[in-house]
Amino acid sequence: MRRAARNDGGSGPGGTPSMFSNSIKRKIMGIALALIVLMAxxxxxxxxxxxxxxxxxxxxxxxxxxxxxxxxxxxxxxxxxxxxxxxxxxxxxxxxxxxxxxxxxxxxxxxxxxxxxxxxxxxxxxxxxxxxxxxxxxxxxxxxxxxxxxxxxxxxxxxxxxxxxxxxxxxxxxxxxxxxxxxxxxxxxxxxxxxxxxxxxxxxxxxxxxxxxxxxxxxxxxxxxxxxxxxxxxxxxGVVFSTLVSDGVTSPVRRLLDGARAVEAGRLDHEIAVTTHDEIGDLTKAFNRMVEQLRLKERILDTFGHYVDPRVVQGLIDRPSLAVDGQRRVMTILFCDVAGFTAASERMTPQGLVKILNSYFSTMSAPIRENDGILDKYIGDAIMAYWGPPFNDAAAQERLACLAALAMLDRLDDLRASFPELIGVRTAPISFDLRIGVATGEALVGSIGSEQMMNYTVIGDTVNLASRLEGACKHYGVRALISEATARAAADVVETREIDLVAVAGAEKTERIFEIMGRKDTLSEPRRALRKAFGEGLAFYRAGDWTAARTAFSEALAAAPDDGPTRVFLRRLDELETAPAQEGWNGAWRFAEK
Missing domain, CATH: 1.20.1420 (A middle domain of Talin 1)
Structure with missing residues (x-):
């Protein structure tokens, strides 16, 4: 929409006299001062x-x-x-x-x-x-x-x-x-x-x-x-002044209405000419200042949206209290990392490494945004995101996080396939796989940092647990591990299986951890057989029945020969048969390293 020029004088666009031009004033003054006062x-x-x-x-x-x-x-x-x-x-x-x-x-x-x-x-x-x-x-x-x-x-x-x-x-x-x-x-x-x-x-x-x-x-x-x-x-x-009043009032109001409709439609380049020196003129000036502020806000959102999640920027602008108020809330945290990326990146040129990282971050960030997640930060080749109030419905956060994790895994093959063309070689010199950890629990949400620089983020044991679950994927040979609270709340959208009872590094409390196997009601028959046999083996293992546990885990391995968790438990059984468990053993596994 074309921007109209400002006009603070007494004439409208094109030089047409307004209702308050000198000629109109002379006519009004000619009637009678008393009538003017009464009318006013x-x-x-x-x-x-x-x-x-x-x-x-x-x-x-x-x-x-x-x-x-x-x-x-x-x-x-x-x-x-x-x-x-x-x-x-x-x-x-x-x-x-x-x-x-x-x-x-x-x-x-x-x-x-x-x-x-x-x-x-x-x-x-x-x-x-x-x-x-x-x-x-x-x-x-x-x-x-x-x-x-x-x-x-x-x-x-x-x-x-x-x-x-x-x-x-x-x-x-x-x-x-x-x-x-x-x-x-x-x-x-x-x-x-x-x-x-x-x-x-x-x-x-x-x-x-x-x-x-x-x-x-x-x-x-x-x-x-x-x-x-x-x-x-x-x-x-009223009869005498109706024409003058209607022309002098309705014209600028119509222009304001047109301007308001333009703003409603998202066109912020509209500026209304100021043609009167009354309240409507002040309103017109205020409207123009408002549009200027909206343009400034849009530029801020557009600029900082590339560095901070746009919803965080919008929330900090609309609700400044978010910048200072820390609150404990139940949140769902997701960590995603590339398996073996550090060693593989040493064989790449800096330019190729940057291209692959940018493609990886763009591809894996999209499912997080599409499932209403907040991208918190990139840490090396890792991604941290979270769900929960005030950005998500508390009842939906676990489901959204699990669906985002599945969508990230779904895009992995296409991402790998794009690497050779991206860096201009037939075979990309990198072994690229994902590890994802998701945990739900109480966390501190708010602005963390110094007087010079702040970061709106989440911290606490739940964040640490999500990070440790991502690292534990390597131990079990799986791609996505989630906490018990996450698995329970997302049971209506994803298929899971319990993997182990663990105490992650730095924590005394044991946690049941689960693997995301797929979307709800999409598991193949072999995968269902694997889950059933593995679950039986896990129960026998915790009961201390090594023979029955080995039989069940062998059935699970027959259903999925490359299943990492099954192989992990078979190795544990070998160790337990030579070095029996201590008294009071409850089947929990303690991770000594992060």
């Missing part, structure tokens, strides 16, 4: 006060009432959830307990908890709209306080209640009446705290709603009174 009062007062009334009623109908309604429903759902929990306890200890009825009660309990979350989220969304749109600082502060209290309620008292309910459910599973009674009393106290906080927030919200409603009604009455007094005089003047 009518127009200004009516416009300002009607807009105030409209804005207030709009806030009441679109945000105040829905927010209060969502809070009320959340409170009711919380009470219904408590009732469902009581029914669960009663059903569990009834002499004639029916499993189906107990399960139905549990489903109601879970559903009510989810409804509480949804209603609170809806209330907070409405409050966020009120905070952003309200022109009154007092109202903004009040809603900020309410939103903070609601957030504190969900992350504080209700979180403690949820944890205590989890312990109560565990006691119910064990049918431990003493533990249930003790936990139930704590649940009651915590629930009373939650209900009390809900009630206080609703009361304060209702008070705000009442005050704003009264203010809106009072403003409406003032508008009606002033309109009744001035309507007769303004009506006579």
């Amino acid at each position: 009062l009518t127009s200004v007062l009516s416009l300002v006060m009607v807009r105030q009334v409209g804005a207030r009623f709009d806030e009441l109908t679109s945000s105040h009432v829905p927010a209060y309604g969502s809070l009320g429903r959340a409170h009711v759902r919380s009470l219904e959830r408590a009732l469902a929990l009581r029914r669960m306890v009663i059903e569990t200890f009834r002499p004639d307990m029916e499993p189906q009825r107990a399960e139905d009660t549990r489903k109601v309990f879970v559903a009510k908890g989810q409804e509480v979350e949804r209603e609170v989220a809806a209330a907070r969304a409405a409050m966020a709209g009120l905070i952003a749109s309200s022109e009154r600082v007092e109202d903004q502060k009040a809603f900020v306080r309410l939103d903070s209290r609601l957030e504190s309620l969900m992350s504080g008292s209700r979180h403690l209640l949820t944890e205590e309910i989890a312990r109560l459910l565990a006691a119910l599973e064990a049918k431990d009446k003493a533990r249930v009674a003790d936990s139930l009393s704590r649940v009651d106290r915590l629930r009373d705290d939650v209900n009390g906080e809900f009630e206080d927030i609703r009361t304060d919200m209702l008070a705000l709603l009442t005050v704003d409603s009264a203010a809106a009604m009072q403003t409406q009455q003032q508008v009606m009174l002033i309109a009744a007094v001035l309507t007769l005089l303004a009506a006579a003047l």
Whole structure:
């Protein structure tokens, strides 16, 4: 769209006089000063006060009432959830307990908890709209306080209640009446705290709603009174000035509307000529400044998007608190590395090495982005990425990470095939394979670094576990290993098999680790046979039955002669037969090296 030239004078494009040109002013002044003052009062007062009334009623109908309604429903759902929990306890200890009825009660309990979350989220969304749109600082502060209290309620008292309910459910599973009674009393106290906080927030919200409603009604009455007094005089003047007003107001408004539509369509090269010295002129100037800022923001995103994941850049711009707030969240971390790349790269020219690395990073980064992952960094020939809030739905992060890992492995053959042409030789002098590790768990998310340079990243034991799993792929001769938490959450999209119980280097806790075998319901018959036989061998191995374990692992090797994990366990069995396991052995394998 062509950029229009700025014009701060009194004439419009092409030199056409605006409604405020000198000739128009002379005509207006010729009518009578008294009529001009009356018309100005009518127009200004009516416009300002009607807009105030409209804005207030709009806030009441679109945000105040829905927010209060969502809070009320959340409170009711919380009470219904408590009732469902009581029914669960009663059903569990009834002499004639029916499993189906107990399960139905549990489903109601879970559903009510989810409804509480949804209603609170809806209330907070409405409050966020009120905070952003309200022109009154007092109202903004009040809603900020309410939103903070609601957030504190969900992350504080209700979180403690949820944890205590989890312990109560565990006691119910064990049918431990003493533990249930003790936990139930704590649940009651915590629930009373939650209900009390809900009630206080609703009361304060209702008070705000009442005050704003009264203010809106009072403003409406003032508008009606002033309109009744001035309507007769303004009506006579309206005919005279309608043409002038329509030409002078609607033309720049139309230009603003056209400009807004251009911005909505993504065309940021549009600048509107300023043709008046009134509020519309100021609005036009503000619009032009806004477009300039949008162009600047677009350039920033485009530039830094090549160095930092665009969603991180966008998040830091839209929510500066991300740059300073560190939070512990459940995240899913992925590490990808090239097997044997360091030794092979020594035989390549620097130019060829750079071309292969760039092609590798581009090819393997694409599946991460396509599955909504955040590319954190490149470390040598390794890639680190992560999934989780605030960039992903917490319930989907494990599935997305596993699907990304499979997509990376799917592109490996095409990547290898492109190397000879890429570096201009018939055979690329590199043995190229991938190792991928994925782990899910609690991690610290936030800006890490110094005053001079920061990096928005994730750190913690989960990150270390993902890195160690990537390294463990070499030991087992597989391409992708994932943690138990990842495998459990992604079970509906990928096929896995348990590989081992290990303690990675630097960790005391043992972890069950799994191999990604393929997408859900895509395994061939030999691969299913391998998983079945390997699983049986693993069970015998942990039970200390070396003979049965060797038989099962031999069946697994027959189904897949090149299976690395099977060969690893057969070698272990050879060692265990010559050097028996110590007392208390549980089948766990400890890695001494990273």
